[in-house]
Amino acid sequence: MLKKKYRLKKYSAFIATYNYNNIIYNDKFCIYLGKEKKDSSFPTKYAFVVSKKVSKKAVVRNRIKRLMRESVRLYIKKTGGEYINKYISVIFVAKLNSLNSDFTCVDSCLTDLISSKA
RNA sequence: AAGAGCAGUCGAGUAAUCACGUAUAAGAAAACUUAUAUGAGGAAAGUCCGGACACCUCAGGGCAGAACGACGGAUAACAUCCGCCGAAGGUAACUUCAGGACAAGUGCCACAGAAAAGUAAACAACCUUAUAAAUAAGGUUCAGGUGCAACGGUAGUGUAAAAGACUACCGGAGGUAUUGAGAAAUACCUGCCAGGUAAACUCCGUUCGGGUGCAAGAUUGAACUAAAGGUUAAGGUGACCCGCCGUCUUUAAAAAAAUCGCAAAGAGCAAUAAGGCAACUUAUUGCCAAGACAGAUGAUUACUUAGAAACAGAAUCCGGCUUACGAGCUGCUCUUUUUU
């Protein structure tokens, strides 16, 4: 889990990021990228979204969200967050296909998706 | 030993590395850093009942309305719980029951059937009288057929043929007596015999009886706006005054956001004692630290185990109900069989 400093909180910020319309995706996840930073000392903010359409059960949604967080955390720790730390905000959205996938699957999918941006 | 019934218990553990929420302490201007402690459930779920709590509305009383429905108790309250009665099911342990009234009134009971509730017979049958017979008139519904259901049932007496018309037993209803706190049970008497349906309207009894739900609500709160007052100091318009704009003060209203509500403590849990068949109550002692607001429990590895299983994630807080679900284990009880 990332610390509070790195979390995207405001409703308006979510709307702005979605409207910026810079999307990369594969069959399991979407990533919405916000504007590029001007001041590099400002921390990049992350958010994780699993909609109720994916599953009605709160346990399943929580599980996917936690796996995504863990994967992103490990990625930032390993590489220093290249390719994504130049944006103000990043939103990770799970799709219906991500149901019932374990950690190794989620991890490989997300890292592939991020490095495909390069 | 096998098969049942009821009740209870658990909801994987240990270690390491990385990571998160909250609290406390230390450091620091602050962001934050470090250390320590602690961090989801039996259903947290469904939102189906009942409360606490908060605000708005409101003279007082009733009606309408809603819920419940054997009886007695428990409880803050309840559609919950305990005990008990009756009915149904089961060999039994035991389980289930919206379990008041259709004998206040109204409605409905398809098809079939004579007839579906009206002291009723348009099928059919039995008997008597008239007649040679067909048939007609009168008495009757025992037996027949129909249907979920046919106006108490079975056996006899009785009669022209029949009928609680009469008798015995059985079922129901009413009355009296006894027992019990009561529902009710038992005994005796009375031919009294009345169809079903109220999860149909309705009647009776009891309780509630305005609305909205913590996104309730309380406090802090800038700009802009509106109103009132001032114009002392500085300003614009103008030759000057009034006036207008502006400005200052006060009041109203008040978004984002923050704090409280709300997070350690209450209708709490455990033990002991007393009361009670029990639910539960009273007293004493001890124990309590999840708590956000894009919303905290995860990942990897090793070992234990038959195997790192099921349902599933707190959101103001309690008491229930209902539904979902894993692997066993323990206790008590019942039935059958075998052995002693």
Next chain:
RNA sequence: GCCCUUGUGGCGCAGCAGGUAGCGCACUCCCUUGGUAAGGGAGAGGUCACGGGUUCAAGUCCCGUCAAGGGCU
């Protein structure tokens, strides 16, 4: 968090004061036409979302689940 509505043939809908479940389109076969469409005739296709209860009898009445959709903030 709170509240409400709807589940009936393949699709869209009726049916509710309980009594054998229907309509339109679509589907199959036949007629009509040189052929197709339209038209005419015949036919098939339902666990009335699921599980209980009340009743002689439930799509309809009552209770509980599940699914879909909508609203308030």
